[in-house]
Amino acid sequence: MNGLQLIATGGALPERTVTNEDLSRMVDTSDEWITTRTGIRTRHYCGDAENAATLAISAARQALERSGLAPEDIACCVCATLSAPDATPSVACQVQRALHLPEGCPALDVNAACSGFVYGAAVARGLLATLGGAYALVIGCEALSRLIDPADRSTCVLFGDGAGAAVFALSDEDAPFAVTLGARGDDAIHAGGPDRKGSAPITMDGKAVFRFAVDALPRSLNKILQETGLTLDDLDWVVCHQANSRIIDHCVKHLNADASKFYKNMDRHGNTSAASIPVALNELAETGKLKPGQKVACVGFGGGLTWGGILFGYKGD
Ligand code: COA
Numbered sequence: 001m002n003g004l005q006l007i008a009t010g011g012a013l014p015e016r017t018v019t020n021e022d023l024s025r026m027v028d029t030s031d032e033w034i035t036t037r038t039g040i041r042t043r044h045y046c047g048d049a050e051n052a053a054t055l056a057i058s059a060a061r062q063a064l065e066r067s068g069l070a071p072e073d074i075a076c077c078v079c080a081t082l083s084a085p086d087a088t089p090s091v092a093c094q095v096q097r098a099l100h101l102p103e104g105c106p107a108l109d110v111n112a113a114c115s116g117f118v119y120g121a122a123v124a125r126g127l128l129a130t131l132g133g134a135y136a137l138v139i140g141c142e143a144l145s146r147l148i149d150p151a152d153r154s155t156c157v158l159f160g161d162g163a164g165a166a167v168f169a170l171s172d173e174d175a176p177f178a179v180t181l182g183a184r185g186d187d188a189i190h191a192g193g194p195d196r197k198g199s200a201p202i203t204m205d206g207k208a209v210f211r212f213a214v215d216a217l218p219r220s221l222n223k224i225l226q227e228t229g230l231t232l233d234d235l236d237w238v239v240c241h242q243a244n245s246r247i248i249d250h251c252v253k254h255l256n257a258d259a260s261k262f263y264k265n266m267d268r269h270g271n272t273s274a275a276s277i278p279v280a281l282n283e284l285a286e287t288g289k290l291k292p293g294q295k296v297a298c299v300g301f302g303g304g305l306t307w308g309g310i311l312f313g314y315k316g317d
Pocket of ligand 1: 028029030033034037038114153154155157204205206207209210213243244247271301302303
C-alpha cells in the first residue's frame with residue numbers, strides 16, 4: 001500500500017462576502033492596491049453562528065457523503081487549523097462527534113498554519129500505515145477574520161475564512177505518493193494565543209514572507225517530483241497554498257511551468273491558511289476539472305515557518 005488516493009472532497013464557506021471596496025471603507029486601501037499586490041478581490045467572513053469547527057463539520061460531512069463510505073470506514077480524522085474556537089475538544093473531535101465517526105478513530109488537530117493541510121494529510125497517511133485502516137478524513141478549516149486586526153491594512157486585506165475536507169485512501173493501485181515537510185521557527189508571521197490576553201492579532205513581515213515563499217514553494221515541489229521520478233509534465237494539477245497570486249506566478253516563471261496547471265482561487269477567497277488547499281481541491285473536483293486517474297501535487301508554505309508538499313492520485317467519487 002504505497003500509494004495515496006484522494007477519494008472525495010467537500011467544502012464550506014461562510015455566506016458573508018467582504019469585497020476590497022468594503023475594506024476600503026474601513027481602512028486606507030483600494031481595490032487597485034489589493035488586486036495588483038495580491039490578486040485578491042473578495043474573501044468570506046464567518047457570521048456570529050459560524051466558526052472554524054462549524055465550517056469543518058459541514059465540509060467533512062459533504063466529503064464523507066460524496067465518498068459513499070460509512071462513518072465506520074473512517075480510520076482517522078485529522079484537522080489542520082490555527083483558529084480553532086476551542087482549545088479542547090479539538091475541531092477533529094467535534095467532527096468525530098458530529099459525523100458519528102467510530103470511537104476507535106483517532107481524532108486530532110494539527111497546527112502548521114498555511115502548510116497545515118499538507119502536514120495533516122501526511123499525519124493521516126502515517127496513522128493509517130501505523131494503526132491500520134483504509135480511509136482517512138483530512139480537513140483544513142480557518143476563521144482568520146477572528147484573528148486579524150481590522151484596522152491593520154497590511155494584513156486585514158489578505159485573510160479570509162473557510163473549510164475544505166478530503167477523504168484519502170491508502171492505495172496499491174496506480175496512485176503515486178510522495179511527501180516532504182519542513183520547518184524553521186521564525187516570527188515572520190505571528191498570531192497570539194491565550195497567553196496574549198486576546199490582543200495579539202496576526203502580524204506579518206510581508207516582504208520576508210514573500211522571499212521565503214518563492215523559495216519554499218519550488219523547492220518542495222521539486223523534492224516530491226524527484227522522489228517519485230515524475231516531472232511537472234506528468235502532473236495534472238498543482239494546488240499551492242492560495243496566499244498571493246504573485247507568489248504562484250513567480251514560481252511558475254522560475255520553474256518554466258505550464259501556468260494552467262497551477263490552480264488559483266485567491267481572487268474569491270483570499271488567504272484561508274490551512275483551508276486554502278482543500279477548498280481549491282474541492283472546487284477542482286466539483287467543477288469536473290479534476291478527473292479520475294489524474295495526479296495532483298499540493299504545496300503549502302507559511303506561518304511557523306513551515307512548508308511541505310504532497311503528491312497523490314485522484315480516484316473520484
Ligand atoms: N493598501 C494600501 N497600501 C498599503 C496596504 C494596503 N492594504 N498595505 C500596505 N500598504 C502600504 C504600506 O504602508 C507601504 O506604504 P509606504 O511605502 O508609504 O510605507 C506600501 O504600501 C508598501 O508596503 P509593503 O509592505 O512594502 O508592500 P509590498 O509591496 O511588500 O506588499 C504584501 C505587501 C503583503 C502584499 C507583500 O509583501 C506580500 O505579498 N507578501 C507575502 C504575504 C503572504 O502572502 N503571506 C502569507 C503567506 S502564508
